[in-house]
Amino acid sequence: MKLLAATIAVALPVLLSSCGTAEAPKPVAAAQTPRVLIEDAWVRATVGTKDTTMTAAFMALTNPGNADIKLISATSPVAGMVQLHEMAMKDGKMVMQEKAGGVSVPAASHAHLSPGGDHIMLMDLKKPLKPGDEVPLTLKFSDNTTHDLTVPVKAFTEEEEHYHPTPTAK
Amino acid sequence: MKPSRRQLFGYAGAAAAGAAVTGGAVVALDKDTPAPAPVSRNIDPYGDRQPAITAPSPRHGELVAFNLLPGTDKAALARLLRLWSADVVALGNGRPAPGDTAPELATANVALTTTVGFGPKVFELAGQKQAGPDELPVMRHDRLQDGWSGGDLLILVGADDELSVVHAVRRFVADARPFATPAWRQSGFWNGTGPDGKPVTGRNLFGQVDGTGNPAVGTPEFDATVWAADGGTTLVVRRIKLNLDTWDELTRSEQERAIGRKLSTGAPLTGTAEHDELDLEARDADGRPMIAANAHARLSHHSENDGRRIFRKGLNYVHDTGTTRESGLIFLSYQADITGQFFPLLARLDAADALNEWTTTIGSAVFAIPPGFQPGGWIGQKLLG
Numbered sequence: 001m002k003l004l005a006a007t008i009a010v011a012l013p014v015l016l017s018s019c020g021t022a023e024a025p026k027p028v029a030a031a032q033t034p035r036v037l038i039e040d041a042w043v044r045a046t047v048g049t050k051d052t053t054m055t056a057a058f059m060a061l062t063n064p065g066n067a068d069i070k071l072i073s074a075t076s077p078v079a080g081m082v083q084l085h086e087m088a089m090k091d092g093k094m095v096m097q098e099k100a101g102g103v104s105v106p107a108a109s110h111a112h113l114s115p116g117g118d119h120i121m122l123m124d125l126k127k128p129l130k131p132g133d134e135v136p137l138t139l140k141f142s143d144n145t146t147h148d149l150t151v152p153v154k155a156f157t158e159e160e161e162h163y164h165p166t167p168t169a170k
Numbered sequence: 171m172k173p174s175r176r177q178l179f180g181y182a183g184a185a186a187a188g189a190a191v192t193g194g195a196v197v198a199l200d201k202d203t204p205a206p207a208p209v210s211r212n213i214d215p216y217g218d219r220q221p222a223i224t225a226p227s228p229r230h231g232e233l234v235a236f237n238l239l240p241g242t243d244k245a246a247l248a249r250l251l252r253l254w255s256a257d258v259v260a261l262g263n264g265r266p267a268p269g270d271t272a273p274e275l276a277t278a279n280v281a282l283t284t285t286v287g288f289g290p291k292v293f294e295l296a297g298q299k300q301a302g303p304d305e306l307p308v309m310r311h312d313r314l315q316d317g318w319s320g321g322d323l324l325i326l327v328g329a330d331d332e333l334s335v336v337h338a339v340r341r342f343v344a345d346a347r348p349f350a351t352p353a354w355r356q357s358g359f360w361n362g363t364g365p366d367g368k369p370v371t372g373r374n375l376f377g378q379v380d381g382t383g384n385p386a387v388g389t390p391e392f393d394a395t396v397w398a399a400d401g402g403t404t405l406v407v408r409r410i411k412l413n414l415d416t417w418d419e420l421t422r423s424e425q426e427r428a429i430g431r432k433l434s435t436g437a438p439l440t441g442t443a444e445h446d447e448l449d450l451e452a453r454d455a456d457g458r459p460m461i462a463a464n465a466h467a468r469l470s471h472h473s474e475n476d477g478r479r480i481f482r483k484g485l486n487y488v489h490d491t492g493t494t495r496e497s498g499l500i501f502l503s504y505q506a507d508i509t510g511q512f513f514p515l516l517a518r519l520d521a522a523d524a525l526n527e528w529t530t531t532i533g534s535a536v537f538a539i540p541p542g543f544q545p546g547g548w549i550g551q552k553l554l555g
Contacts, residue, residue, distance in 0.1 A: 132348030
């Protein structure tokens, strides 16, 4: 009986890892051209951080269609400037830079915008963002779709605050 | 991303090993046979109703009641509920909550569910009258402690893995920080699976099969018992201390008389199987009722309560202070209408239940459980949106 219980315990919870979502998106006919699905969006709070004029937005993008789609731009009324950024190795150092051509969301797959990876950079913030605030964010994709989001602000300690350098010299 | 053949094979292979032990045929997967679709044990967080209520009892559960901070107004509460709704969806699908500081602890296929409840303050902020009472009257046998009672908001997380429960609760508490602070926390455990892997009612720490009288999920009786007109329900949380020391001094037949059921199977003392109907008229050779006048099963039976029913789910708990252990039951009762269904039953049991000698309720709280939500929506949207 003990052996049986142990075997059931092993048999049941074997996981399928699929880039963070449990359901695998199924490719569908091009005629339907489904929009990108946006999940788990959040913005890092700036209250109490060294530089309260900039932060980043993170999220999971899922493309259920069979053609690649790119996130090409983002805007927010709370930020003077919004850019799509990537982290890249330059001269042996990890630096942040604007992502040329936007963030690709491959067909039937995901793109994750996350701390230390691709992200949406919000600069020239008009005021510090507190945990519990909400930020409007509009995303534009290469399939000519626009997504208006309301994104929660959450406390999160970044790896190295200085990897987001001040964009304009003061 | 589609699961790879290796992942599918890994799953099917494990299932086949289980089949071999139970005496079933070992299924050989040859490479030309399409792999069977993997079985997800995630419980869809979306729906007209919050899903945990009709889901099987989780192995582990934690409840956290929160008090709203003084600055939390209606708009702020709505922001919290939008935030929590996103967490409910992500964690229920096995993904980290947005902004998760320990994302690796989010695990799929552990049947994780989150239920959100509203205390009276939420209705006050919404400018609406709560449908039911905001608390229960204190019963004669109650010894209520403030530290286990009341609350403005409730989070109830259940899963078949305790680490997943604890992780999810940590996210809900962290995300609530700008809005609300924990008032009490209770955690417990339940085993609703028999040794053969089939669902069973489960037992409390007295050893009793506990919950046999529940209406079955999916029946009209269940729907009438649990769901209010708006698709929500109400939840009563009672923390009931069990005095195991004095209970253990009873003989088995004394223990069985107190409840009116057999300890072995949960069958009524007048029957042979757990779900046999109680024969409340049956008498023994000496002319005494087989199910005593003060037996718990008689007093709580719907036929003795003008047909009133409730839907119970329990979590056993132990609470250690040094080497001293308190044991008990986190009694969870869902019903459409607390005043009409729960309260008369509670009053009747408080007046006469034989079990009162070994049980003491030390915490009591009442929450409205709002309907569920769909993609793009959030918990409580109708009330606070």
